[in-house]
Amino acid sequence: MNTETARLRVKTWICAVVVVFSNVFGNFFMKRGMPPQLSTPVEYITVLFRPWVSLGVLLMILWMLSRMALLSWADLSYVLPVTSVGYVLVALAGRIWLHEQITARRWTGIVLIMAGVALVGGRTAPRTAGAGQ
Amino acid sequence: MKWMWIAIIVAATTAGEVLQAMGMRRHGEIRDFRPGAIGRAMAVLARNRYVIGSVVAMAVSFFAYMGLLTIADLSFAVPATAVTYVLETVLAKYVLKEHVNGLRWAGASLVICGVALVSL
Numbered sequence: 477m478n479t480e481t482a483r484l485r486v487k488t489w490i491c492a493v494v495v496v497f498s499n500v501f502g503n504f505f506m507k508r509g510m511p512p513q514l515s516t517p518v519e520y521i522t523v524l525f526r527p528w529v530s531l532g533v534l535l536m537i538l539w540m541l542s543r544m545a546l547l548s549w550a551d552l553s554y555v556l557p558v559t560s561v562g563y564v565l566v567a568l569a570g571r572i573w574l575h576e577q578i579t580a581r582r583w584t585g586i587v588l589i590m591a592g593v594a595l596v597g598g599r600t601a602p603r604t605a606g607a608g609q
Numbered sequence: 610m611k612w613m614w615i616a617i618i619v620a621a622t623t624a625g626e627v628l629q630a631m632g633m634r635r636h637g638e639i640r641d642f643r644p645g646a647i648g649r650a651m652a653v654l655a656r657n658r659y660v661i662g663s664v665v666a667m668a669v670s671f672f673a674y675m676g677l678l679t680i681a682d683l684s685f686a687v688p689a690t691a692v693t694y695v696l697e698t699v700l701a702k703y704v705l706k707e708h709v710n711g712l713r714w715a716g717a718s719l720v721i722c723g724v725a726l727v728s729l
Contacts, residue, residue, distance in 0.1 A: 506675070507683040514679050520672055540667065544629060544654075549638040552630040553701040553709045556694060557720045563688050567727060570684035578684060585688070585726030592719030595712060 484549065491546045492558055498539035500565040506532030507574065561593050614677035615689050618670050623696045625666030630705055632659030688727040694720060 509528025514520055523529055546555055564586045570576040636657060639650055654660045677686050698717045702709045709717075 547633040566687040585723040588723030592716040595716035
């Protein structure tokens with residue numbers, strides 16, 4: 477593995493970790509701060525100023541920016557499955573902190589997602605040579 | 610009501626993410642992560658019409674997602690919106706012209722199956 481490939485691999489993994497965790501905690505904090513009902517357009521704006529929702533939104537902004545950075549050098553068809561590990565972590569956050577019920581079928585789905593992520597993330601290069609040039 | 614929100618989220622997210630990938634591909638790899646350089650990159654990206662389109666689509670998706678979160682569990686809302694995977698992987702191949710090889714298809718298919726099970 478040459479230096480350029482190693483540099484890209486390390487940068488890709490650091491960025492992917494930021495993308496995943498900002499997404500998981502952004503979603504979690506937003507759900508935590510969300511009221512049971514939003515009836516008027518004004519409420520959609522005012523709810524953004526609740527502390528938990530604000531924190532969630534800030535993390536979602538970090539998620540979007542880190543994801544854009546990642547997409548500047550990695551393929552979308554690589555980024556999508558690798559960052560999908562976030563679905564598993566979101567389900568766990570819902571189970572542990574929001575006491576949501578997760579059935580055996582959902583856990584099976586989680587295992588399939590992990591398998592898919594391992595398959596794509598472990599063996600293929602982050603970037604298609606010359607794609608989109 | 611739940612599925613109406615999901616339909617809006619899926620359509621807007623798919624459009625937003627493909628536009629975002631097109632915009633970032635056009636911009637090129639970001640190598641410098643110092644604050645000044647990031648600021649300059651953002652100033653350039655703010656004039657990129659694909660990035661502008663993607664931000665508008667993402668905003669629509671975001672407010673629809675807030676609507677969904679008020680009525681659905683977190684462990685339902687997040688996986689259910691992953692229906693976008695199917696559309697996005699296909700668009701990655703045909704619109705972005707990425708070489709989606711056998712392993713990526715296999716991995717993406719497993720992820721899609723998993724996401725479907727999680728959301729049921």
